[in-house]
Amino acid sequence: MAAKLTPKGSRTRQRIVDTAAQLMFERGVVGTTLEEVKAAAGVSSSQLYHYFEDKPALVRAVIEQQTDAVVGTQEPVLARIDSIEGLRAWRDFVVDLERELECRGGCPIGSLGSQLAEVDPSSRSQVSASFVRWESALQGALRSMHEHGRLDPEADPDALSLALLAAVQGGLLLSQIHRSTRPLETALDTVLDHIATHTT
């Protein structure tokens, strides 16, 4: 459908998605009504329903948008990484971002997943695909280290990538709850220190 939109229509649709993403990040999915999205985006009901037939359709667009914002931003960074130093620079990037946000909101994708997993199976599948995409980007970096002989032959780059993603998710949640970047830093540093013991 996006392909058929005029430039103006495309901008309006994007404004609705951006507004909904921000509101859902601040007050949760169930806590955000279409009325509030309309008011905050400055669009009419007919405009909103022209682009999104119902709230689940808008939620799908928000998950897509947050995946591009979070994973899409990290993909080019991770694609260039082939060393433990590169992974530590990525760690700083993730921690700096959380510090700028003052530890508010947690991971946009993780938060959506946590809220939707048990009430909306198709959203759960969509978030699952987002996490697979993120994990693949991390795998790219770890496999590159492995192929360049910078990781022990016996090390499992896929397991280490998954552990790094879990450290990001658990670290972000604890940092959000405690309003401190320390959990995120400690979680990432522990897995990175472990990876470092496997570097050659």
Add this chain to the structure above:
Amino acid sequence: MAAKLTPKGSRTRQRIVDTAAQLMFERGVVGTTLEEVKAAAGVSSSQLYHYFEDKPALVRAVIEQQTDAVVGTQEPVLARIDSIEGLRAWRDFVVDLERELECRGGCPIGSLGSQLAEVDPSSRSQVSASFVRWESALQGALRSMHEHGRLDPEADPDALSLALLAAVQGGLLLSQIHRSTRPLETALDTVLDHIATHTT
């Protein structure tokens, strides 16, 4: 207030909290109304409001209940651990529980925290205290290993405990989303393997 309850009153209050905890675990905090709690617990409005003046009061009781159920269950287990073998047995306990739940619901405390952190500051503080309690129980095990000389003197038991808790949280979230225990197992095993490299 609980001290003043009759045995019957105490049971009624407990039934309301158990019902609310289950509904909030299944469909989220915002997705659970007091009407639904009343119907599912089989209590009248006057009974419900006798024990809980409003929904935030009920949410506080649910966080307390889930903290006792999750952390309270692990505390005696963790209090006896003073070796890496003990930590691996605790890991099996956590993974088995998630497998029994078919990876549904995620961590009851983490899910509540994720949903409430940005909309209810006092709930965020309460969940923060729950996580501190959990972290303390893990610290007990790691410090015991440290004191018994089973952990390198240079290892930091507090950082390792926090990394383990982050692995539990990130692992549970990814396991919930993917409906597989693999992320939880991989996240915990990676941090435990790292701890093992520091054992003496």
